Amino acid sequence: MGRVRLEEKQQEQPFKSMSLKERAAQRRGIYLLPNLFTTAALFAGFFAIVQGMNGHFEMAAQAIFIAMVFDGLDGRVARLTHTQSAFGAEYDSLSDMVSFGAAPSLVIYEWSLRGLGKLGWIAAFIYCAGAALRLARFNTQLGVADKRWFTGLPSPAAAALLAGMVWVMDASYQVPGGKVTWFVWGLTLFAGISMVSNVRFYSFKDLNLRRSVPFWAVLLILLGFVIVSIDQARVLWGIFLLYALSGYAVSIKCFLGQRQKQRAIDKLDT
Numbered sequence: 001m002g003r004v005r006l007e008e009k010q011q012e013q014p015f016k017s018m019s020l021k022e023r024a025a026q027r028r029g030i031y032l033l034p035n036l037f038t039t040a041a042l043f044a045g046f047f048a049i050v051q052g053m054n055g056h057f058e059m060a061a062q063a064i065f066i067a068m069v070f071d072g073l074d075g076r077v078a079r080l081t082h083t084q085s086a087f088g089a090e091y092d093s094l095s096d097m098v099s100f101g102a103a104p105s106l107v108i109y110e111w112s113l114r115g116l117g118k119l120g121w122i123a124a125f126i127y128c129a130g131a132a133l134r135l136a137r138f139n140t141q142l143g144v145a146d147k148r149w150f151t152g153l154p155s156p157a158a159a160a161l162l163a164g165m166v167w168v169m170d171a172s173y174q175v176p177g178g179k180v181t182w183f184v185w186g187l188t189l190f191a192g193i194s195m196v197s198n199v200r201f202y203s204f205k206d207l208n209l210r211r212s213v214p215f216w217a218v219l220l221i222l223l224g225f226v227i228v229s230i231d232q233a234r235v236l237w238g239i240f241l242l243y244a245l246s247g248y249a250v251s252i253k254c255f256l257g258q259r260q261k262q263r264a265i266d267k268l269d270t
Contacts, residue, residue: 031083037074038088038095041067045099048163052107057177060107061167065236067099068156093135100159101131105188108162111170112177112184120181123188127162130192131155137196150201153194153244157201161191161244164237172233194244201247 044067051060074092078084105128113120134155138145145151165187169175177184228235 030087031078031081031085033081034074034078034083034088035091037070037077038092041070041074041099042095044070045095045103048099048103049106052103052110055110057107057111057166058171060103061163061170064099064103064107064159064163065167067103068160071096071099071156089139093139096135096155097132100155101128101135104159104162105131107166108184108188111166112181113188115178115181116185119185123185123192127158127188127192130195131158134158134195147205148203150203152197152199153191153201153247154203155195157240157243158191158195160236160240162188164233164240167233168237172231191244194247199247199251201243202250 044063048060048063048067051057051063071092074088078088105124108127109120109124113124116123134152137152138150141151165184166177169177169180
């Protein structure tokens with residue numbers, strides 16, 4: 001037994017003698033499980049681009065929503081299995097740029113904005129650039145930002161805003177993109193600018209899914225699944241449209257609250 005323990009200590013000694021930089025380098029490996037989900041999200045985004053170029057806009061929109069599901073799973077799987085890595089973080093950002101930056105902008109351009117000429121591709125580019133800037137800012141603020149809030153509209157939510165509109169108009173109402181061009185143009189600009197704005201959006205990261213909940217909460221979750229299954233396109237687009245507007249509603253509420261406080265302070269001073 002003493003010899004076995006001595007051998008174990010000798011094996012642990014090289015790791016303990018490593019510097020912090022060398023220990024960090026050991027965690028820069030490539031873990032298969034979370035990166036499989038990231039690759040699936042990347043594939044869904046690329047598939048959306050291909051389907052958009054082929055004129056299959058409903059499938060393209062659905063592929064973007066599928067990419068959102070895989071994107072939400074890869075980080076959670078990495079945390080649960082303790083397989084976070086620098087490679088995984090960088091790979092996830094590049095995948096997000098394709099799935100939630102390039103894919104929605106190209107799909108929306110092919111579906112509706114092509115007929116506007118320069119105005120069309122400029123709006124699509126503003127959205128794509130907004131997604132890139134949003135991801136870059138998010139990566140640089142990981143250690144200092146309040147986890148309860150996102151600064152700017154998250155790129156998956158912005159992608160769902162555009163993809164959901166395409167899905168609803170093309171599948172539910174059979175409305176061609178050329179008939180709602182200016183509405184699409186305005187919504188594309190709104191999504192792109194919202195991503196780089198300083199408006200705060202609730203992140204839902206402070207929700208503890210591991211704690212016990214009352215029975216009615218489970219019933220509400222089941223009811224939510226039922227409502228979504230009735231009409232996936234309209235319900236999902238409605239949810240993300242409300243989420244995109246919620247940040248501005250909170251900002252207006254905070255602004256009005258600050259004005260009321262300032263008026264109260266001014267009255268006390270007088």
